[in-house]
Amino acid sequence: MVLLRCGLGSHRVTAHKRNFLIVLRKNFLNLKTSGGFELLRCAQNCRNLKVLECNWKPESIRQYIGQLAKIYLRSIQNDLETSPSTPEPNDDTYSGMCEFCDNKMNVRMLRDHLKICSARPNSESDELPDLAQSLRHSSTTEPSTSATSQSPTLASITPDLQSTSNDNMTEQPQVVEVLEPISPALCQKCVSHCTETEMKDPVDILRFFQSKMVYGRDLDIQDESSIIEGETNFILVDRSDILQSAFEDIEAITDLRLTLEVQFLGEIAVDLGDPRKEFFALILREIKEKYFSPLREWSPDYTVIGKIFSLSFLQNGPLPKLLSVEQLKELFESSTPRPVIQNLRNGLNALGLLQLVKELPSLVHLFTPGSRPFNLKMITTLFIHCLCTRRFKQTNQAIENLQEICKIPKRSSR
Template sequence: MSASPVVQIANTSEIKEKCRFCEKDILITDLRDHLKDCDDNVQNVQSTEPFAEIQSTSSFNLPTEFDSVDNSDEDLPPLHLARNNNETTTEMTGQTEDLLKRTINSCIDFCTEHKVTDPVDILRHIQEKIVCGRDLDLSDDATTNDGETNFILVDRDTLLQSAFEEITALTDLRLTLQVQFYEEGAVDLGGPRKEFFAILMRDIKQKYFDPVKEWSKDYEVIGKIFALSILQNGALPRIMTTDLIEELFETEEPRQFVKDLRRGLDSLGFYQLVRSLPSLIHLFTPIQPTPITFKKITTLLKPEFAAEGSNRMKAEKKVYSKFLKYLREAASGRRGDVNLAKVLKFATSVEEEPILGFTLHPSLHFSERKSHLPTGNTCINRLMLTVPENGGKLPEEDVLFNFFDYAFCNAYYGLQ
């Protein structure tokens, strides 16, 4: 069935974000201009060059043996560098580069010494050590401003262009990315960022790797996006052929666009990490996605029922029973364009479970409302179904299932 987008959008002109320099609450629509002026006043010097462009590729030469200095975690200073002092951008970038280099060597030493070879375990360790600032996923907006973020504004209609411009302008890629789509009021507690990476990875594959566009100058920023998406629970960059992956990580003198891709990956040390810890190449290797089964989605979307024996619980179980029947129809292909992956995406913004799992486990809740359209909160991975108000009756099954179709077929509804 065809469904027009149903989006409840907050007025973005009323949404404010705290300035990282002066700590004033600034309207999102004015934030970009304010940050430029405010940063100029605080530091007098503002570089728009990303960290990876300032460092030379030779600064990340693969070690033939580990550095003789002690790279243990105890010796590393906090990853977050204060920005309320008089350091110039160049001085700060030098410190950031040195700290990242030491952190990466520490991760390599740790995994080698402890014989950690599972790519999932390695990724979990390096994510913990490299990503800094605000937590990647938050349970509510009460803690939205706890911890620094890289705040970016992107346009769904021109996502590649706006994303490339925003990512290129970032100076410290280690910070948690906070994504805001133009004219959408969703506060990014984790959901919009995951959606951003999922759409971006699909669009990059179509434009740059299917087939490969060797002449493009965009591969360095694409490498940065690959590294960011891996480290920040986004979609894995499994969009290259095995031959290209071999050239990327094994060939001594690759083509120029591959060199650019390496440089982008190494803005977060990922080229060195893969070369030193070869099992990480699994994160790039194309594989067939694991289909979402009825058992998988019902395990992920566990219902939160009211108190045992209550009338509310009885009503919730009736709704849940209908939902299970709907899921079985979707799993067998009897709901048109709706499949189980779309149901999961509606609640979590992703069509498959992330490689590190969900930080906040998905859940299914019930609420008394007039509308029987399901709603979703992708920041906290929650699907909400309607219980009829005041003990009322559910709609006929066909009508109720049409409400489900309308929601799950929609590109944006519920992805808030």
């Protein structure tokens, strides 16, 4: 509010290459006395500001942070003035009439005028009624059974933090969860349902658990012409540095159960399901190369890696089959796992997967890597190796075996 009153609030700026800085100074008049300023961006879901590393031209900024991203300005040498800015005297674009003295003035000065208007009766008050307080008084007339309703609505449970702090500074706002939190009880309900219905197929169990755990926008939207509704966790990731950008955004997410919406830096595609799947495929490939070939025992990143495994597992991404059989056994069965495995457990359990797999061991197969298929490239490599290293008789035997495996007809000898 202080920034808005002194002209330093949010502004939507559209500018070309030549007049970009001029437009900024025109929208933020206080920048003239700043002694220079710099452009910053905020990482998704957190408050860490970083100076833009790209060229500060409009086209470069759009490619670096996207079309609709927010840019923050910070003065370098001088502090900006935070006193309320006064409108120009001849600025009567939005004017209003005082009903007590019939004086016409700018609407931004009207409220201050009402406080000192001599023609105004003393019984009047310029303060607006406290709508939240009136709602609280009116709610006392409701039947007491409404407090025990099993389907609460957002309107009935959202606390008014501003009115609470104004009425009583010592009173703590009550927070009521709309959805059941991730707890052993929620996972146990899923386990009980699968046991009672004799659901044994790991894929069916996964789909049922997904329906109970994920909420918000639909994971895959088939009809692009329909209205896209539903809450999401939005992240902006850089293809050239996908690990660092994704780790920062996912670590800052407080509710992992929401559908993940992914946008790649410099791209304007709307995530209807495919960009999210591509993101999971790319980041799992990078994670495998950097963190599981071999394990990096000293790295603190395995907790967020476990969260990414859970998100990919539950939001139609590739199955994270990156661990060996020994590592999977330590992950789901060991009573004294290594710290790196314990961090991975913590990440998986952020969405209840660890408990679910322990209760329903058949799900381990979804994490187990399959055997590598014997393809043509492997056959060719083996054949060339035989030609280069074996004796002539042994090579002839290898050729005969290869012909038999590949069903190649033998050439008749002349």
